[in-house]
Amino acid sequence: MSNTIDTALARQMVEACAIRGASIIGQSGGWSIMLKIGLTEKPLGTQRTDKPRKWRSLDACMGYVTNELRIFRLDSLDASNFSRDDVMRHARPDSAERLKHAHEAAAYDTWFRSQIEEGIKEADDPNTKWVSNEDAQKHFAAKRLALGKRLETAA
Numbered sequence: 001m002s003n004t005i006d007t008a009l010a011r012q013m014v015e016a017c018a019i020r021g022a023s024i025i026g027q028s029g030g031w032s033i034m035l036k037i038g039l040t041e042k043p044l045g046t047q048r049t050d051k052p053r054k055w056r057s058l059d060a061c062m063g064y065v066t067n068e069l070r071i072f073r074l075d076s077l078d079a080s081n082f083s084r085d086d087v088m089r090h091a092r093p094d095s096a097e098r099l100k101h102a103h104e105a106a107a108y109d110t111w112f113r114s115q116i117e118e119g120i121k122e123a124d125d126p127n128t129k130w131v132s133n134e135d136a137q138k139h140f141a142a143k144r145l146a147l148g149k150r151l152e153t154a155a
Helices: 007-015 058-067 093-124 133-154
Strands: 019-027 030-037 040-043 076-078
Touching (some): 007 030, 019 058
């Protein structure tokens, strides 16, 4: 049996009115959420492990309680064991790299969509001059021929 409750299950339990209360508990390195189910209390856990979830900031923890779990009343806030000194900040270069790529992809997607939109507007414009494929092929064949002659004379 699990020692923690994940967010998805906690949301279902809140909707079913099965959670009787919630508390935010301070501990070394951050804040955690305890959920009261019947006569027992269980911590809110991380997504893929059976470890209690921890927030470094009380504001972030409270935001999670209200925005994600939709719990708007807390039974208690216990800061007696809270200690910021024990926070070990582990660098996550994989996360930083992943976020960098996500931002680059989002920027490229925005640019690409604007180019498509611009192309559609241009294609729909009645003043747009269209060039047939045959004319374009002839034009670039002549350019290639001229470039080839320039290269021969330069060599």
